[in-house]
Amino acid sequence: MASTLRTLTLLLAATLLSVGCNTTVAQPPATAAPATAAPTTPAPSSAPPAAPLPESLRPGSDEMLVLKASAAGTQNYECRASGGGFAWALVGPDAVLTDDAGKTIGRHYAGPTWESTDGSKVVAEVKARADAPGGRSVPWLLLKAKTTSGTGVFSRVTSIQRTDTVGGVAPETGCDAQHAGARQASPYRAAYTFYATRP
Numbered sequence: 001m002a003s004t005l006r007t008l009t010l011l012l013a014a015t016l017l018s019v020g021c022n023t024t025v026a027q028p029p030a031t032a033a034p035a036t037a038a039p040t041t042p043a044p045s046s047a048p049p050a051a052p053l054p055e056s057l058r059p060g061s062d063e064m065l066v067l068k069a070s071a072a073g074t075q076n077y078e079c080r081a082s083g084g085g086f087a088w089a090l091v092g093p094d095a096v097l098t099d100d101a102g103k104t105i106g107r108h109y110a111g112p113t114w115e116s117t118d119g120s121k122v123v124a125e126v127k128a129r130a131d132a133p134g135g136r137s138v139p140w141l142l143l144k145a146k147t148t149s150g151t152g153v154f155s156r157v158t159s160i161q162r163t164d165t166v167g168g169v170a171p172e173t174g175c176d177a178q179h180a181g182a183r184q185a186s187p188y189r190a191a192y193t194f195y196a197t198r199p
Contacts, residue, residue, distance in 0.1 A: 054130040057142040059159045063195040067153055071095040071108050071192055074185035075138060075168035079175035086180060088170035120150030122157045138168035138188060156196040164191040
């Protein structure tokens with residue numbers, strides 16, 4: 001009996017030892033390395049930086065800003081005899097003036113004249129000019145008032161800047177003896193800034 005008990009004990013011990021040797025300890029799942037974000041390239045700006053205002057187009061130190069307006073319309077040209085040939089000559093603009101909200105506040109036409117919806121007007125003459133950036137648009141200007149009328153916003157204007165011009169240049173062809181007197185309208189846009197003498 002004792003011999004049989006010892007044999008059973010040895011068999012049980014051997015079985016337990018075998019199970020222990022064949023048991024695999026579960027390992028924790030491997031942790032994936034964090035993804036590294038690819039370097040990004042900043043998107044290019046859709047609008048070029050604003051061109052600096054030439055010193056020659058700055059208003060006098062005794063003047064202050066009174067109004068800014070956007071103009072959209074045409075610069076109008078006529079084919080005329082010039083220097084033994086023919087060339088396109090500026091007749092004048094025909095444009096609508098609007099404020100920052102897009103509301104119509106006046107007109108711009110030959111003279112050059114700026115007329116407000118309040119009835120006031122200013123007629124000016126060119127004092128200085130500078131080529132528009134890129135050279136494909138009418139030049140930037142500084143104008144001095146010659147005459148004013150009415151009692152509204154343009155009645156006290158003393159200087160006007162034309163900047164940020166787009167288009168408006170004269171046609172490159174189509175003006176000769178056969179087309180003398182012909183007219184062409186060139187679409188343009190511009191910003192106008194009006195100044196008055198400080199009180």
